Structures are given as C-alpha cells and as structure tokens.
Amino acid sequence: MQNKSKIVNFHPSKDHLNGFVGYHMRRASKLILSDLAETLSEFSLRMTTYSALTIICENPGLRQSQIALALSIERPNLVVILDELEQFELITRNKVPTDRRAFAFYPTEEGNKICTQSTKAIQSSEEKLLKNFTPEMKADFVHALKLIINKGEHL
Amino acid sequence: MQNKSKIVNFHPSKDHLNGFVGYHMRRASKLILSDLAETLSEFSLRMTTYSALTIICENPGLRQSQIALALSIERPNLVVILDELEQFELITRNKVPTDRRAFAFYPTEEGNKICTQSTKAIQSSEEKLLKNFTPEMKADFVHALKLIINKGEHL
DNA sequence: TATTGTTATACTCTATAACTATA
C-alpha cells in the first residue's frame, strides 16, 4: 500500500507514455481479459472458445474459415478451439454436401444454453469492472474499439 | 475480398458480442499492439522493453520492484527485460547504498536518445492507426483506458 | 519474518510453413 502510493506519484501527467493509446491498451486489456477469463472458466470456456461458440450460436452453419476471419483467429489455431467445443458437445462439426473439404458448425442444445448463461455472466462481470462508466461512456468506448478494428482490417 | 463482405454481413447489430468491451478489446489491442511492435522493432525494442526504458528515462533511479508495479509486469519477467536493455547499453543497473538487495536503474545517453526517437516513431504510427479519431475522441479513449487500469488496481 | 532480485518452468495466445484432400 505504501509502495502503491509511490508508484502513483511517479507516473503522472508529465510522462509522455500518458498520451499513448498502445501503452494503456496493454494494461487495460490485460485486466479486462483476465477478468473475462475468470468468469468464463466457470463454464470451462476461454475467450477464444467463447467467441467461437457465440458466433456459431448466432450464425449456425458457418464454416471454419469464415469463423477464423470473423474472429481474427488464424485457421490453425481455430482447429484446437473447435475441437474443444466439440469435445464438450457444445457444437457439432458437419460435412458440407456442396464442398467436401469444408465443415459447417452448429450449436447443440447444450451449446446454446451455455452460450446464453456465459453471456449473462460476462455482462454482470463487465458491469462490475466498468461501474465507473456511464452508459454513454461505455458506448463511446466500444465504438472507439470498433473503429480501430475496422480500420486495421481494411488496410 | 468477396469473403470479407460475407463476414461483415454476419456479425452486425443483432449479435450480442457487440455490447461487450472484452470481445472488442481482444481484437483492438491485438491490432494496436502488433502495430506498435512493428514500429518498435526498428529500435530493437519490444512493448515491454520500451515501457521499461521510458519509465526509467522519466524517473531515473527507480528500483526493479517499483518498475514492475508501475508497469503491471511480474518481477520475474522484468529481469529479462532489464537484462536486454542493459545489454543494449540503454540503461545501467546500479547498486543502492542504502539497500544492498536492490538495484537502481538509470538511462544511458544512448538510452535517452532511443527513448526520444522511438517515442516519436510511436506517435506517428499511432496517428496513422487512429486517423479516424478526433483529438477529443482520442483523449476520451485514453481516459477510459486509464479508468479501467486504476479501477482494477485498487480492488 | 518479510522483501529484493533471481532461476526455472509452464501455460496460453499467436504466427508460419508444410501437408492432405478436395475444388
């Protein structure tokens, strides 16, 4: 505690790290993502498996490459993620009649259930973490994040 | 390109991932941090070594545990980071007379130079990445990130 | 006893090259 106050003292307005998005992004995302990971662990999910499950629940029939593209996950890494969800019987991997190379993914009943439950859990844990935010601030913040994401993808 | 438009079509307003900070945080920070990493690689720096160098340049005499606390880096991981900066002769590791366990860190002349140069490089690369942001939006965004960081640390 | 810095280690996330089977 006495150490903490020292720290606060030496990274105030004067330092030029303060203006940088990337610098604060690293620390803020670490906090948010580890909070999220903790919440999701109750459902045996990770950030990546949760994202994949959700996008499949909301867009049944998606193929692997589409999921990878939508979530900014490299295809090789996605394989393990979908394996995991399939092992837990939250999704099914189905051959596509029109393209024998491809698989289409659908949520199971349990998958839909877990998706809904974990989403609620995330909502309440995020609300705790962002309780200093007004709804408008939160909306602006998410909007800013989306701007960054879309910007980067259209380079 | 034609695949991209499909993707955009299936993750629009309806999906509930949209409201989540964590979900977008993962993708946005990946983009920003990899952009940053690319810029810093010109100076043989990484995000962590850059942060450590900068905080040392701005607060000469800091000790290892203070740096770790300030940057949210675990002490064991910081060892390697400071080793690297010392090898490149950007900082010096000095014994503290009053506490023989501790080390105090100071930037070298070269360290200060690289710090200034890399900071300028980051500024211009961030400006490109955030060119859709007004100065006010950027300030609000950084403010939101800081709120998250301070919130999490005082739990 | 507690703390500073260290070593060793492990786990996760991410990225790339190369393969197979289909198209």
Place this chain on the structure above:
DNA sequence: TATAGTTATAGAGTATAACAATA
C-alpha cells in the same frame, strides 16, 4: 492452381514456486 482444414512447431507474454541475499 487455389482453397479448406490440419499438423507441427516456434515465439511471445505471462504467471507461479522456490531460492539466495539482505532487511
């Protein structure tokens, strides 16, 4: 020739336990 999914692998970043030296 290109694409979908896969395998193997390597590199970061991060986290924890245990230790030596010192407080």
